[in-house]
Amino acid sequence: MNATVPLIEVEQLEAWYGRRRILNGVDFTVNAGEIRVIMGGSGSGKSTLLRHLLGLHKPRSGWVRLLGVDIARAGERQMLDVRRQIGVSFQGGALLTSLSVGDNVALPLREHTNLDEATIRIMSRLKLEVVNLGGFQDLMPAQLSGGMIKRAALARAIAMDPKLLFFDEPSAGLDPVVSAELDELILRLRDALRMTIVVVTHELESAFKIADTITVLDQGDILMTGTVDAVRQCDNERIQDLLNRRPREIQVDADAYLKRLTEEAA
Amino acid sequence: MNAMENTCVSEDLGGYVLVRVCGEVDLSWSQQVRDAILVALGRGGVGVELALVTYIDSSGIAALVEGFQNARGKGKRFALIAASKSVLAVLQLARLDKVFPLFADVEAARAA
Numbered sequence: 001m002n003a004t005v006p007l008i009e010v011e012q013l014e015a016w017y018g019r020r021r022i023l024n025g026v027d028f029t030v031n032a033g034e035i036r037v038i039m040g041g042s043g044s045g046k047s048t049l050l051r052h053l054l055g056l057h058k059p060r061s062g063w064v065r066l067l068g069v070d071i072a073r074a075g076e077r078q079m080l081d082v083r084r085q086i087g088v089s090f091q092g093g094a095l096l097t098s099l100s101v102g103d104n105v106a107l108p109l110r111e112h113t114n115l116d117e118a119t120i121r122i123m124s125r126l127k128l129e130v131v132n133l134g135g136f137q138d139l140m141p142a143q144l145s146g147g148m149i150k151r152a153a154l155a156r157a158i159a160m161d162p163k164l165l166f167f168d169e170p171s172a173g174l175d176p177v178v179s180a181e182l183d184e185l186i187l188r189l190r191d192a193l194r195m196t197i198v199v200v201t202h203e204l205e206s207a208f209k210i211a212d213t214i215t216v217l218d219q220g221d222i223l224m225t226g227t228v229d230a231v232r233q234c235d236n237e238r239i240q241d242l243l244n245r246r247p248r249e250i251q252v253d254a255d256a257y258l259k260r261l262t263e264e265a266a
Numbered sequence: 267m268n269a270m271e272n273t274c275v276s277e278d279l280g281g282y283v284l285v286r287v288c289g290e291v292d293l294s295w296s297q298q299v300r301d302a303i304l305v306a307l308g309r310g311g312v313g314v315e316l317a318l319v320t321y322i323d324s325s326g327i328a329a330l331v332e333g334f335q336n337a338r339g340k341g342k343r344f345a346l347i348a349a350s351k352s353v354l355a356v357l358q359l360a361r362l363d364k365v366f367p368l369f370a371d372v373e374a375a376r377a378a
Contacts, residue, residue: 113293115325119300122328129360161292161323192355194321 005068006031007164007196008053012062015048015220022048024220025062030198032163035190037207038200039231040217041242046200049217050168053198054088055079067163084112087157091168093149095141101128101152102137108159127155131185147178154182158189165195171203183209204243208232216242270320274302281310282343282376288318291326300329307336311343313375316353327356334366345375 010028014021022045030036040046051057052064055071064071069082087108095104106124109115115123128134131151141149150170157165167186171179183206189195201207207214208228215225218238224231231239240246272289283306287299306312314330316322330346337344345367349357357363369375 115293115297118332119297119325119328122331123324126324126327126331126360126362161325188355188359192352192359193323 006065007067008198009065010049010053010062013049013052013059013064014061015045015052015057016060017048022220023052026217026220026222028215028222028225030196032196033190033194035186035197035199035210035212037211037214038198038217039202039204039207039214039242041202043219044217045220046202046217047168050166050198050200054086054166055082084160085162086164086166087160087162088166089150089154089157089168089170091172093141093153095149095152095156097141099141100137101133101139101141101144104141104152105137105156105159108156112160124155124159127159128152130158131155132181147174150174151178151182154185158193158195161193161195163194163196165189165197167197167199169201169203170199171201171206179203179206186210218242270318274299276302276306278309279372279376282313283307283309283311284313284315284347284372286315286318290321291319291329292321292323293325296323296325296329299326300332303329303333304336307333307340307342307344311376312337313343313345313347313369313372315347315372317348317350319350319353322353322356324356327360327362330366331362343375343378345369345378347372347375 006029008028008030010026013023013026015023026049038046038049052059058072066082067085069078071079071082074082102124105127106120109120109123125137128137131154133148133151133155144152170182186197186199187210190197199210211228213225213227214231216223216231216239223236223239224234270289272295275286277284277286285302285306291299303312303314312333334344347369348371349368354363357366367378369378
């Protein structure tokens with residue numbers, strides 16, 4: 001792949017749930033080596049954008065290119081090649097409950113490589129050490145705390161040393177110390193393993209600490225993409241509302257409101 | 267950045283084998299590095315020179331770990347020599363810089 005091609009390119013992406021439009025023609029680019037934070041309140045569309053970036057949803061219109069591949073139109077083989085180069089740490093962990101922590105982390109290596117078992121064992125346990133879960137490989141997911149599940153999920157996401165790592169709400173539900181450790185780890189993963197990292201979060205403190213650039217989403221629109229300083233200094237009212245935790249004023253369209261309440265297929 | 271050729275060459279220094287690794291060590295060929303280290307350990311103590319390694323992923327680190335563990339089992343010397351900044355960053359990520367014997371050059375490793 002040409003090194004100058006962005007790792008993620010999204011153009012005019014629209015997403016709908018039923019009759020509700022969630023993303024309004026979003027443009028989004030992430031370059032190699034960048035830590036991009038996607039920030040926004042509940043219902044801003046950030047999770048929907050992430051699901052499109054991962055290929056879990058197909059765009060109604062527009063396109064998403066990962067590592068130069070149009071993922072809505074890619075063949076199975078091409079898509080498998082892309083998936084080998086990305087890692088995803090889901091908000092709830094998504095560990096397989098019937099497998100031990102060690103087997104969860106080793107799973108991508110067993111599925112995608114022909115490495116011998118000794119190498120796989122070392123690589124997966126190494127990743128547990130990286131997330132401060134060294135020695136926990138024989139526990140089952142049900143025996144882990146919320147913070148440990150999150151870290152085990154991260155260990156699995158980085159098992160293959162992905163070029164591109166997606167991290168959904170790393171801080172949610174974590175105590176401040178573990179949360180700060182994860183922020184630090186994200187920075188070190190980028191520097192040591194040259195990962196490009198996309199973090200979806202609504203935690204401002206974490207976003208400001210780790211981001212090279214921040215994309216602020218609001219009601220399906222990208223309000224801005226810029227550096228931490230640019231976002232902080234931006235005079236957009238909605239962005240300042242988000243930064244200052246001011247509740248938004250919801251506009252009421254009387255016709256649409258009544259329609260939602262009364263029509264059978266609203 | 268100019269792409270450096272990926273190579274792994276062993277040099278027998280008489281009872282001590284220097285394995286010189288160059289380039290980017292990743293999944294595509296880290297097993298060759300692993301094999302070279304394990305073969306070298308059959309001939310004596312081993313130093314793995316990493317000065318010209320511009321990137322190493324965890325499969326490459328796994329090769330070093332396996333070599334070190336193997337050497338300890340056989341009572342042989344094992345050292346990492348002149349580890350580049352890129353290698354050190356990955357070792358530090360997993361705190362392995364506190365586990366491996368690290369030396370600036372092969373003379374220091376052999377004298378230790």
